[in-house]
Amino acid sequence: MKDYISVKKASEILQVTPHYIRKLVRDGKINGHQIEKSNRWEIERKSLNSYLKTDIYNQDLASFRLPQQITIKEAVENIEDVFEADVITYIMNSNLGGIIEPNDALQLDNLLSTMSPRIKGRNNKKFKKILLVVDSGGGIIEAAIKFASIIKTYANVFEVVVPVFAKSAATILCLEADKLYMTTVSELGPIDPIVQSPTNPMLRVPASSIRQFIDQYGRELKDTDKTPLDEILLKKLNITVDPYLLGAYRTAENFAEDELIECLSKYYLDKNQLKRIKELFLHKKSHSYPILFEDIKEFGISERISEEVKLGSIKILISVFNNFMNSQNIIKIIGNRDQNQNTAIAPEQIKQRLIQTGN
Structure with a gap:
């Protein structure tokens, strides 16, 4: 019987992103397959070990370190692989007025109702675990509470990753989760x-x-x-x-x-x-006061991400989203691996938005 390992485990062995592991499978350099009726992949351990001993692997080492062209779908799948969860992205351009609003809950529910789970939940829940990647300057607190409540309705476990910042109402959204992940640059903010x-x-x-x-x-x-x-x-x-x-x-x-x-x-x-x-x-007197991991670690509220594969996947995802949103004048994205609900503004509105927000 063949021995298979997860994409996450394979990426940890090679110290590359899950996206690159799937690329090796597509290129025929290692053996693997997508699990039936699932978005997860399995990698044959024997073929991975054999690949590590080949000249091809030595030639590929240099390309591992080069920037890779990657789509939003692939960036989201990276996060799903390393955190072993179904991922929802909730990314905003706060400088242009992107905030947490009541209508976001409807878009979220539409995404979750049509999304296929990587791992099915138990006790009538559709998903075993949903990981929310949130980058937001805040918004309406009641809308944030409703957003979290909808995720809990669909999933047994609700976790949050903050790549850069989650302020005010977004902080409440993070604290609603079962687990909160932060990096060295992540920050929460006063709930204002x-x-x-x-x-x-x-x-x-x-x-x-x-x-x-x-x-x-x-x-x-x-x-x-x-x-x-x-x-x-x-x-x-x-x-x-x-x-x-x-x-x-x-x-x-x-x-x-x-x-x-x-x-x-x-x-x-x-x-x-x-x-x-x-x-x-x-x-705190300042609405933008940064609350870092070091400020809250003694309370057990958050966990700092230290694994390089996870950190690398988060950096890639936020970079891909920022580049896409800036190029298309998008102020908010709510999405998953297969679809995104985008809120965009016309170019002539950008200057007015910047004036209103003081930027």
């Missing part, structure tokens, strides 16, 4: 809800910016006027801001705190740890 601007309905701003405005304006008035502060502040705000919106901003901040505590409940943190985490995720 994005809300409608009080002066520009087309612009979304961090809820904390409204509170900071009130605090700053209040301090200035307190030093220059004898009129009660509340009276002055309300008079000023009634001119520029709908007072009902002020209540909504405060509610959004309270909701973010409640959701953070709910996400962290599975880690069984003590009161002191919970206090420090709340200071880290809720009480």
Whole structure:
């Protein structure tokens, strides 16, 4: 009986990406096949060992280190092989206004309902494990919660990889997962809800910016006027801001705190740890403050990726997506190995978007 190993194991032996292993099979240099009714491949161990002893392998060594032309499908399959999971990509260009929104949940459900599992789930779940690759500056927290809930409905295990950053609502999305993977450059961010601007309905701003405005304006008035502060502040705000919106901003901040505590409940943190985490995720003055792996490793919230094959596959994937999105003016992609739901903008809108986002 022939002895087979996974593409992941073969890639670890050669220290190359899974994409290159599949290329060796297509080129007839090693033996392997795709498992019936699955997207997984198996490699014959004997043929791999024989290949390592040939002159062809020695000739191929140089090409292993050269940049490889690779498609989005192949980049996603690399991640699926090394993490042994079905992969969903959720990549955004935050500079051009790509954010987590309610409609994303519908696109996700469409993808998962038509997607064939690599490994079938148990207990009426379609997938054994879904790995979400997310790169996002944030968005609407409620939309992030719904996005995570849909994945949990389909899969026994829900894991997340952050190649570069997952801020604010995207941080909540990460904390909803059963496991979070980070690299040396990955960063999370303070959970600061994005809300409608009080002066520009087309612009979304961090809820904390409204509170900071009130605090700053209040301090200035307190030093220059004898009129009660509340009276002055309300008079000023009634001119520029709908007072009902002020209540909504405060509610959004309270909701973010409640959701953070709910996400962290599975880690069984003590009161002191919970206090420090709340200071880290809720009480930072900057919306873009970077929360790195080193900041949270003591709480057991995340796992750092150290395997070179995994790191290499992640770098390839994010590079392929960035190049494609920049060339096509795409601000958001929700996809899998076979299809992608793209959100693009017209070239003439790019300048306006950059002005609105302050870039």
